Amino acid sequence: MTLIRSLPSGPLDIVGDVHGQFEALQNLLHYLGYGPEGRHPQGRRLVFVGDLVDRGPDSPACVAWVMQACQHGRAHMVLGNHELNLLMHEPKDGSGWFFDSRAAKDARQYAPWQRQENGKSAVTAFFRQQPLVLQRQDLRIVHAAWLPEIIEELSRPEYDGRCLLELCREWDAELDCHVRHAPWYDDYLDEQRRYVHGLENYREVPPLLCATAKHDVYRSCRHPARALTCGIETVADEPFFAGGRWRFSVRRPWWNDYHDAAHVVVGHYWRQWYSGRAAKHRREMFTVPPHHWHGARNNVFCLDFSVGARWRDRKRDIPPSRSVHRLAALRWPEKTLVFDNGDCVPTEA
Numbered sequence: 076m077t078l079i080r081s082l083p084s085g086p087l088d089i090v091g092d093v094h095g096q097f098e099a100l101q102n103l104l105h106y107l108g109y110g111p112e113g114r115h116p117q118g119r120r121l122v123f124v125g126d127l128v129d130r131g132p133d134s135p136a137c138v139a140w141v142m143q144a145c146q147h148g149r150a151h152m153v154l155g156n157h158e159l160n161l162l163m164h165e166p167k168d169g170s171g172w173f174f175d176s177r178a179a180k181d182a183r184q185y186a187p188w189q190r191q192e193n194g195k196s197a198v199t200a201f202f203r204q205q206p207l208v209l210q211r212q213d214l215r216i217v218h219a220a221w222l223p224e225i226i227e228e229l230s231r232p233e234y235d236g237r238c239l240l241e242l243c244r245e246w247d248a249e250l251d252c253h254v255r256h257a258p259w260y261d262d263y264l265d266e267q268r269r270y271v272h273g274l275e276n277y278r279e280v281p282p283l284l285c286a287t288a289k290h291d292v293y294r295s296c297r298h299p300a301r302a303l304t305c306g307i308e309t310v311a312d313e314p315f316f317a318g319g320r321w322r323f324s325v326r327r328p329w330w331n332d333y334h335d336a337a338h339v340v341v342g343h344y345w346r347q348w349y350s351g352r353a354a355k356h357r358r359e360m361f362t363v364p365p366h367h368w369h370g371a372r373n374n375v376f377c378l379d380f381s382v383g384a385r386w387r388d389r390k391r392d393i394p395p396s397r398s399v400h401r402l403a404a405l406r407w408p409e410k411t412l413v414f415d416n417g418d419c420v421p422t423e424a
């Protein structure tokens with residue numbers, strides 16, 4: 076197992092976060108010109124940016140399809156935070172298709188959906204083999220954040236052949252130890268004692284919990300695998316409610332500090348394809364139109380157009396053809412977007 080691997084040469088089709096939307100994936104592959112097993116007449120190859128699973132109607136089919144395509148050398152992937160949660164056995168929102176302990180709770184929101192009845196160990200064995208980073212001279216792919224110090228660290232020979240799972244356990248333990256010795260730790264415990272019960276209640280607006288914010292920011296930056304797959308955070312101006320709980324730290328647009336020449340493609344950030352005004356806490360992330368490259372050198376592209384939110388459409392009877400939540404691929408080196416409804420849009424720097 077290597078955490079950082081080389082991308083194949085030649086033209087690529089990079090696919091954004093799929094989140095169990097198997098039908099959207101099949102439509103997208105059709106418009107990209109791939110055959111049923113992922114073969115392309117012009118020898119193009121697929122690269123998935125991670126978050127294949129959770130929330131959507133058929134995560135098992137998405138994994139099975141990508142697994143066979145990878146095994147035949149027609150596709151490559153990097154791990155997203157959702158695959159990492161699964162590997163670390165951390166059942167989180169939308170993972171009830173895999174974790175029985177979440178099945179009932181998640182079904183209320185995401186059903187009807189396909190659960191993984193058999194072959195769970197094949198799924199984890201497959202994810203365990205996948206890298207965090209794929210790169211070549213002109214292009215870099217990571218799920219959430221290209222963080223040079225972390226990637227340099229993970230490139231060192233002592234990480235060769237190390238199991239990601241074991242490494243994550245070591246990093247978790249180290250982080251827990253550092254957190255307990257941090258100057259804000261007692262305040263953090265105190266805040267948690269006083270407010271933890273209301274933090275999942277939208278109606279109970281908490282004050283800005285400064286030590287909790289510092290704790291969350293610290294955790295986001297210090298765990299190498301989490302930092303690359305979740306991105307890094309900074310203390311928020313005010314509390315906001317997202318993903319089912321009150322939060323005190325916001326995602327940081329790391330690409331404003333990215334100055335290398337190689338282009339970077341990521342997923343993860345729930346970009347909106349022209350659908351009105353973004354929530355206040357995400358406005359700083361994307362200050363350019365959705366088909367634009369972003370960052371200090373206009374050479375970073377977030378390819379996640381929120382198809383993971385399509386379960387909301389289903390509840391409102393909005394058909395996929397009219398959905399603002401899309402699955403996208405970026406053709407490389409053409410730099411054209413192709414969507415699951417067949418739209419093709421050139422990107423702009």
Ligand SMILES: [Mn+2]
Binds near residue numbers: 342
């Ligand atoms: Mn993600």
